[in-house]
Amino acid sequence: MADLRSDDRAQVLLVAGFVLAASFVALTLVLNSVIYTENLATRGDDAGGGDAISYRNDVADGLESMVESVNRNGSTQPVLRDKLSRAVVSTSRRAAQFQVLRGISANATLVSVEWGTRIGQNRTTGNFTNSTVPASADVASDWTIATGVEGTRSARINVTDSSELALSSNDPLEVQVTDGTPWTLTLFKNNSAGTTTAIRADPPSGPSRVCSAGSDPTIGLTAGTINGTDCPALEYGEGISTPYTIAVENGRQFQGTYSLVVDEVIDSTDIEHDNYGTAPDVPFALPAVYAATVHVEYQSTSLSYATDTRIHPGESDD
Template identity: 30%
Template sequence: MADVSIGPPDGDRLFGGEDTSNADRAQLLLVAGLVMAVSLVTLVVLLNATIYSENVATRGIESADGEALEVRATAVDGTGELLDATNRAGPTDHADAAETVRNGVKDLDREASRSYAERGGVARIELLEIRNGSRITTDMAAVDPNASTLAADVDRTRGFVLDVDPGSLVETNASGAVDNAFHVELNDSTGGTHQVYVYNGTDGNVTVAVGDNSGEPTVWCETPPDGRDRVAVDLTGERLGGRSCPGIWPTALVAPDDAYDITLMSANAAAGEAAATVRAVSGDTVTTNLTGGRQPAVYEATIGLRYRTAELRFETDVRVVPGEPNA
């Protein structure tokens, strides 16, 4: 039979021998290695969690910003269209115009509330303030051939558009435009003047040139007539024939400290129509020589916009002035 007896205990294992210190050091190194490995794994997990959290948070902010901008654009565009439609309809007086806008904003608020409620949001659009003005329209044939004041003592202008017949414009160049071409003169209270000339250039293009104090102007932009009956020169929107033409409205008159006048000069050198919505320095009605084309109008409106969802709270007040030049 096999010998299964148990021998005496190993004294070195029980009481320590010459190899005991080596074994202890090995065990310590092994434990230290395991601790370091676990620490590294934990660090990696925490770092990944932090990066993920930042990405999720950033995506949430961008989404919320986009939603807030969408709501703001909807409210501003809707109110702007309401102002222009009200003015084009020819209200009987400023009270009538203001009431139309007030009712229109209420309708816009109901529509926005219903639309955004379907998406889990609560929207509110409120009319806070209205500033009155005048909308002035005229046919060039009704304007004094030499000079006629479109608007006097105004401090804001928007939607100032000349709808001209290219075939009626004088053909000239920049140096000859001063004496021959139709132009708009903007006269500020400091005594300085700014001119915007519209004429047919020698190359046949409808040309807009800009000058100061009746000096020789600089050609700013051109567009071919392309057989069109009318070409729109949008002074405050800074566009010619639908193309961008930045700089034709003087920067000093975007938000001036003092009043200025708008005068149509050499109107017999162009055929077409002129239209502008203007705000007087004081009072509701703007002074003009073209009283037959002056109508009560709402120049601007300020709306309060509120929008809330489970993740977003957005509140702001916005001044709505469609067609006003940018600063």
């Protein structure tokens, strides 16, 4: 057995005490470090993390509607890009006006543009035929809008006279999205006066679905709405794979306007150029912004935030 004298035992106890004290100090430092780190993270959000994200979202939301406006008011890629660049600056300043009062710098700049093609017809008395032959010819009623399409956005049909629609038994207007087997939207009137309108969607498999509306409805084809209200029947291109073709049948059985943006560039062979003239008198195909990338920066005394965000109006429309 070890011979521990009283002074040796005292030294052991003293060393043990120092070890325990050092351990407590180290544990206290670790706990304080964790608490300090959590406080920093919390203060980071309060100092502008949430505000920076809100600013980015405000810019993106504002520019989605601006992209649609730019597309309606431009006819060439350089003009569209210039208009969009100015719209980014304007939207950025509006979104940041309250931040400036707090000494915060926030701005957004246009980085890049993804080009597409806007297709449509603006005459309220027009039909859904192409522009190469008289409307009395059957070939004008059945035609191809675009082929090789990977995405469609902002597709709308505005009926201006429901009485001009056909009854369901009389070959009504059809818009087909097909990869070989079509998804078909059929638009017809429920009575001879055209006081009620029906929109029927037929997917490649499964039952038909129908939504009804009053006279002269506005149909958000890719948004799935009628007069701004959700229409469960409308699931654009349901069951169709990309790339697909968009075509029209019985285009004479319609009076109104329509428009859509596809991801194909204007000079692509996938755009059926022979079917289009120039806006606004006949069906047209014009360059359009399909999507854009914007660089967002947000600077405060305690936060530096920068990111690229993609502007894609009607992303859920794809």
